[in-house]
Amino acid sequence: MSEKNIIPEPQQSLPNTNVSNDQGLLQWISSVDHKQIGIMYLLMALLFFIVGGAFALLMRVQLAVPNNHFLSPETYNQLFTMHGTTMIFFVLMPAIFGFSVYFTPLMIGANEMAFPRLNAFSLWMTFFGGLILYFSFAAGGAPDAGWFNYAPLNEHNYSSSKGIDYYCLGLLLSGIGSLTTAINLIVTVLHYRIKGMRLNKLPLFVWMVFVNAFLIVAALPALNAALSMLILDRQFDAHFFTAAGGSALLWQHLFWLFGHPEVYIVVLPAFGIYSEVFPVFSGKPIFGYNIVAASSVAIALLAFGVWMHHMFAVGSGLVVNSFFSASSMLIGIPTGIKIFNWLATMYGGKIRFTVSMLFAIAFLIEFTIGGLTGIAFSIVPIDWQLTDTYYVVAHLHYVFIGGSVFGMMCGLFYWFPKMTGRMLNEKLGKWFFWLFVIGFNATFFVQHILGILGMARRVYTYPDYKWYGLLNFISTVGAMLMGVAGLLLVYIIFKGLRKGKKAPADPWDGFTLEWTTSSPPGLKNFDTITEVTGRRPLWDLKHPDMRDKM
Amino acid sequence: MKLLVGTEAMFFLSLIMAFIYLSVIAGYVPAEQNALNITSTGIFSIFLVASSGTFMLAERGYKKSNIKSMKVWLIVTIVLAIIFLFGQGKEYVHLIHAEQITISSSLFGTSFFTLTGFHGLHVFIGIILLSILLIMAFLGDFKKPGSNLLSTAGIYWHFVDIVWIVVFTVVYVLPKFNLIK
Numbered sequence: 160m161s162e163k164n165i166i167p168e169p170q171q172s173l174p175n176t177n178v179s180n181d182q183g184l185l186q187w188i189s190s191v192d193h194k195q196i197g198i199m200y201l202l203m204a205l206l207f208f209i210v211g212g213a214f215a216l217l218m219r220v221q222l223a224v225p226n227n228h229f230l231s232p233e234t235y236n237q238l239f240t241m242h243g244t245t246m247i248f249f250v251l252m253p254a255i256f257g258f259s260v261y262f263t264p265l266m267i268g269a270n271e272m273a274f275p276r277l278n279a280f281s282l283w284m285t286f287f288g289g290l291i292l293y294f295s296f297a298a299g300g301a302p303d304a305g306w307f308n309y310a311p312l313n314e315h316n317y318s319s320s321k322g323i324d325y326y327c328l329g330l331l332l333s334g335i336g337s338l339t340t341a342i343n344l345i346v347t348v349l350h351y352r353i354k355g356m357r358l359n360k361l362p363l364f365v366w367m368v369f370v371n372a373f374l375i376v377a378a379l380p381a382l383n384a385a386l387s388m389l390i391l392d393r394q395f396d397a398h399f400f401t402a403a404g405g406s407a408l409l410w411q412h413l414f415w416l417f418g419h420p421e422v423y424i425v426v427l428p429a430f431g432i433y434s435e436v437f438p439v440f441s442g443k444p445i446f447g448y449n450i451v452a453a454s455s456v457a458i459a460l461l462a463f464g465v466w467m468h469h470m471f472a473v474g475s476g477l478v479v480n481s482f483f484s485a486s487s488m489l490i491g492i493p494t495g496i497k498i499f500n501w502l503a504t505m506y507g508g509k510i511r512f513t514v515s516m517l518f519a520i521a522f523l524i525e526f527t528i529g530g531l532t533g534i535a536f537s538i539v540p541i542d543w544q545l546t547d548t549y550y551v552v553a554h555l556h557y558v559f560i561g562g563s564v565f566g567m568m569c570g571l572f573y574w575f576p577k578m579t580g581r582m583l584n585e586k587l588g589k590w591f592f593w594l595f596v597i598g599f600n601a602t603f604f605v606q607h608i609l610g611i612l613g614m615a616r617r618v619y620t621y622p623d624y625k626w627y628g629l630l631n632f633i634s635t636v637g638a639m640l641m642g643v644a645g646l647l648l649v650y651i652i653f654k655g656l657r658k659g660k661k662a663p664a665d666p667w668d669g670f671t672l673e674w675t676t677s678s679p680p681g682l683k684n685f686d687t688i689t690e691v692t693g694r695r696p697l698w699d700l701k702h703p704d705m706r707d708k709m
Numbered sequence: 710m711k712l713l714v715g716t717e718a719m720f721f722l723s724l725i726m727a728f729i730y731l732s733v734i735a736g737y738v739p740a741e742q743n744a745l746n747i748t749s750t751g752i753f754s755i756f757l758v759a760s761s762g763t764f765m766l767a768e769r770g771y772k773k774s775n776i777k778s779m780k781v782w783l784i785v786t787i788v789l790a791i792i793f794l795f796g797q798g799k800e801y802v803h804l805i806h807a808e809q810i811t812i813s814s815s816l817f818g819t820s821f822f823t824l825t826g827f828h829g830l831h832v833f834i835g836i837i838l839l840s841i842l843l844i845m846a847f848l849g850d851f852k853k854p855g856s857n858l859l860s861t862a863g864i865y866w867h868f869v870d871i872v873w874i875v876v877f878t879v880v881y882v883l884p885k886f887n888l889i890k
Contacts, residue, residue, distance in 0.1 A: 377719055384723035396813030
């Protein structure tokens with residue numbers, strides 16, 4: 160790509176080799192540069208996004224009309240499992256890590272991550288984890304028990320193909336990769352900040368990545384333990400989750416002890432991106448920095464106290480259900496506070512409606528819808544009525560797409576000039592935005608109604624009840640729009656890479672340190688760096704008479 | 710390393726919770742617990758705990774620039790850890806052959822072998838880590854003071870010990886007093 164003049168290591172560390180400036184693919188594979196690794200994470204996310212999106216389209220085609228037999232039930236099970244697993248573990252996770260490892264050092268004025276080799280290790284663990292998961296197709300069948308892979312469906316008797324073994328191995332590998340990245344990020348933030356940037360002056364994106372890394376360190380081991388137990392069950396006939404003695408509920412507890420924090424893991428960095436984008440495109444500092452920062456910590460802590468709300472239907476009794484119902488409602492508060500902070504940031508600002516800002520604004524609306532349906536779910540009787548219906552599907556897509564994916568798009572359009580040195584086409588970008596948002600709402604809004612009507616999720620077809628056919632058809636048309644939007648995105652990216660306008664160092668009139676270096680940054684991020692006294696170092700540099708007061 | 714230990718602690722917490730959880734639900738046969746020989750494992754545990762002490766002595770040797778004492782205590786630490794693993798192996802052989810308890814035979818077998826097995830794996834990794842330090846010491850890498858390699862490895866090694874104390878308490882001691890059914 161455009162970062163051609165980068166050598167992977169300083170020459171003196173490779174004494175007997177001649178390092179030419181451009182070694183093509185080898186240079187990327189052997190790279191320990193945090194910028195190249197970040198870009199590779201993002202490319203990996205894009206690759207799996209296309210694959211996972213294609214699965215979703217296949218499912219929507221199957222569901223377009225009642226009693227359809229385009230896909231067999233077995234294939235359908237594999238598709239929805241692989242769609243969910245791919246999107247969460249191999250699209251959203253790599254995407255957040257891509258932005259995290261690329262921009263954390265740049266925004267704190269560092270030249271590298273704390274452990275560059277560990278960084279490369281994490282990337283390749285994650286990537287090969289993904290490949291192993293996909294190898295299951297060649298090994299007799301993909302996993303077919305859903306992304307949360309409930310026991311006993313995940314046991315041999317119910318899923319006899321090798322798919323779930325590959326699921327375990329793939330997620331274990333990528334889980335180790337995520338853990339090491341998180342540790343790397345924490346150490347980087349703690350030890351590599353430029354002089355003057357105290358923790359309370361961190362850019363909010365870095366702050367959220369930092370908080371998020373602690374979430375990963377605490378949550379991922381529960382999944383790793385559960386996966387290890389499952390593999391012992393399947394390969395060595397152990398009895399953790401089997402009907403013969405073990406407990407299927409144990410899997411649910413362990414999985415959601417990881418799984419609910421995981422939901423916040425993929426959305427917190429997105430919150431961080433919004434917290435950068437709103438101020439820049441409103442021309443104002445963020446409203447209530449301290450409160451935004453503190454509410455992230457609150458979300459991270461509360462995330463560990465709500466996992467049972469995924470399990471209201473298992474019959475845990477009134478006390479347990481009430482507790483988790485209350486805690487789940489509680490977690491809406493810090494998130495709501497953030498929404499108001501972002502709104503207040505825009506209030507009275509000179510708003511520039513770039514594609515990035517459009518995604519941020521759309522996020523406010525869509526995520527609030529997803530949040531409201533989430534609050535509805537924390538009311539136990541409503542959950543009992545709606546669990547395992549399309550209402551859940553609608554809810555989770557509103558938070559995952561409206562929260563996380565919009566955040567990734569927002570970050571992509573915001574930072575693409577910095578990463579590649581070229582601008583993305585804003586006009587095509589707006590086409591993409593509207594196609595994607597309209598398609599997204601058409602696909603998932605009607606699913607709320609389908610859920611209330613009682614349509615069960617994860618069933619390969621449905622009978623021809625009143626409204627079912629029409630609403631599902633609307634949903635499929637929406638999904639096709641999203642598919643077209645996805646192709647358009649790929650086109651925009653590759654067009655931008657090849658023919659995009661050259662980007663200046665600071666195309667958006669930004670506030671933070673990454674905009675002080677060239678676009679794209681050289682192998683060494685910074686030679687000299689501006690003095691940091693406030694939360695917006697670049698603003699202070701540009702407006703010495705209007706410096707932020709701390 | 711502290712972060713790594715933190716995440717490892719969560720991993721073991723999950724396994725231990727699973728052990729306790731499985732021991733209170735139906736289908737668990739408490740009698741199998743009696744197959745464990747608390748005395749012999751207790752003695753082997755002392756070796757492991759002692760290895761934490763000898764490691765601290767190795768660290769003290771390094772701080773005083775007494776490389777020879779450091780090497781000796783590192784060797785002692787490794788030997789103690791190997792003795793512990795030997796004890797664990799002996800117990801496994803006994804359970805599998807004499808008592809017919811395996812990972813697939815029962816709930817107890819499943820959670821026992823998984824929990825202690827994962828701990829044993831960590832001890833083994835620790836031995837590799839210590840051996841690397843020892844080799845480095847013999848190659849002369851520790852001639853200068855000020856390296857934090859030893860104290861970093863120490864965090865891990867003490868952690869593995871502490872986990873064992875918890876595991877030993879939960880798996881061997883508490884059932885004796887019927888604190889876990």
